[in-house]
Amino acid sequence: MSASDRTGPGKPESASGSTGLGKPESASGSTGLGKSEPGVDRAGSTPRRGAADPVKALMHRHRGLCERAVDPLEIAAGLEAHGITDRTAARFRHRDVFSLAEEMYARVSRDGDTTVPAPPAAPRVHAGWVLLTLLPGALCAAALAAVHLTHGRSRLFAAAAGALAVALALRAALRRGPLSRTGTDRPGPRPGAASGWTTPWTVWLVAYSLLGNGLLGNALAGGPDTLPTGTADGPWPLTAAPVLALALGCAPAAWTAHLLTARASRKLAVSRGLEDFATSVRPLLIGTFVLFLCALAALLTLSSAVLGERAAYPQVLTLGALFFLARLLTTHGFTYAPAVVLTAAATVEAAALATVFASRLPGFGLLATPVEALVTTWGADSVPTLTCGAAALALLAHMTRKLTRASAHAPPEPAR
Template sequence: MSDLEELDPTAPEAVAEGKAAVPVTEDNGPASRDAAAERKASPTRRGAGDPVKALMHRHRELCERAVDPLEIAAGLEAHGITDRTAARFRHRDVFSLAEEMYARVSRDGDTPLPTPPAAARVRADWVLLTLLPGALCAAAVAALQLTRGQPRLFAGVAGALAVTLALRAALRRGPLSRTGPDRPGPRPGAASGRTTPWTLWLVGYALLGDGLLRSALAGGPDALPTGTPGDPWPLTTTPVLALALACAPAAWTAHLLTVRARRRLASSRGLEDFAAAARPLLLGTFALFLGALTGLLTLCSAVRGESAAYAQALALGALLFLARLLTTHGFTYAPAVVLGATATAEAVALASVFASRLPGLGFLATPVQTLVTTWGAGSVPALACTAAALALLVHTVRKLTRASAHAPTEPAV
């Protein structure tokens, strides 16, 4: 039997034990509210037949540290308690149930009500860490330009390793971190997922994939890429450089979303009220990041003298940003699935070209050949990342407009 069924005041077991004497009713008017108030004030409500008190005991830490009813409602929502479940506790919705729990915590508990938490502040350490990947990537690109032969290979490997370590450090501090004192924990019951391998593949494809695909369709490649301008398997450094530099605006926009969402959480008077206010805030934050990435692509293209590849770079940037937003708020399964599916689609496109060289399998390369002939080699990652980003955007709007995504939840017991 689930936890909610155990607390159901209308369950047969509860009736047999004398724990429920009043049937569940909807709050449809003043008379119903008066009756609910009488039941709330009744001494029998605090005995063994008090289901709300049992619920408060189960979520004791949440009730003790909550600074308003909406924080309790967000925690209950995160634990799967819906308006239909709230009706079992003689309330019309989760927020009404949370209001009673908040009103009773000072009488039923010995812990005084805490003061509201201070808003998250900008810290110098995470600001510098988010600037580090872009700076190191720019240095690596410059080293590739200035070196030749074996030193170029060493510069490329060292640069890739340095950028990876800097990015890892940036994702462990500040608004892009998954854990921390001002970050929500993993959602209860949420499945974990690993996004690092898929992210590395997607960024690696942005650097090497287009050149490899063009070379494969032409019958190559005959050698590894050297990074020279005339290489038949050229590197595409502009999108990767812009994405590394975009780590800073990603952190700033994520910080902005956190601060504004918590302000909305404090001023909202219900879960639906918060969702209505959070939706334009989330979409505005997403648009702000895309605008910053577009500017960085334009700047890098002008400095490097290469194509900005707006379609594929913006699609990849949007996908990675949405995946990180979900991860920082405790939703890790969907980003791992979507990023994995996107990386698989790109790998299948490449594999189909090489498999078509086998006797009788020439037709396998036809779809990719058609795409590349019509829209260029960048159309393959652009289509894959755009479809994935749209799917993840819908999921993000559904998840991150819930109050439970922005309010801490009590530790699992």
């Protein structure tokens, strides 16, 4: 299909047709000399079927979408993804986008040479991505075991090698399966969608869950005087249970994302309108989110029991919720909000530490007062809990707006 057949996202379609020379025709018609006929109200006239058929022009622009659609809702989802709203549909003499899509679907179906394609198959579970999602948790457990069994410089090498292995495994898990942003075998993500630069902020948030609380407590007490020793009872304590739970949580995150994709595809097939789909998919989104949190809480309980550490449920659940919501939005093509929210959360945590150290300068003692009051009242883990909790709530509200759109779950357009 040529470039003229596509309409950029977010740009409403024009309701006017075009002549053979590409100039819009007047809806009121014209005389032989190009002057409008008397008695015709140009502003109040409506488009007519014929040479200036606006729906036909719209069908020409979205020919591929119309030809492969299995029902009007799929066309409506595609139009919605291209920025066509109910107000735009009114310019085509339709009450909403779904009504416009019904006419487009009916007019394509009358062509006897056009074969209506079969509905897209539901996404399947593949052994490849299942094993990849289990790999980060397994490698993280092995790395923690190596850290506990070694001492001195060997422990440092074991920690560095383990962190690198987990990072590579996580990257592989995010490139295939339900957590992938470029999958073509399921609805949602669009190949080539712009992505936010979130890796540094994600690394910071994970590192803070590992070392941040110990550093904050030491800083408020006047330290730290030594580097972390890699143990939970050292002068700069290391809390490994949150990191292990998050690494193990990669598997339930993938499973719940797969469940969301499969169920949303079914609802897309049976819904009779955009509002109907939004109403039916909203409980599915909330249920998927709650299911992941329950799985993460169980994994945190197991990790804390094995490592002999306190289970910091508020801190880990809010951080896990933030990561899960950010990934869900990213896989469905909404990358800007996750990037902004993750950046803001990491910045707030870094600022909390920075104010404590800056308060040691002469005349800046008041800088640490808010953080000190917060830690004294609720503990050191209250800083990441409140930060990640607020960020997760923002993404949850954003998700209930964006992922209830049919266009977020429509099959991706074939590459041209």
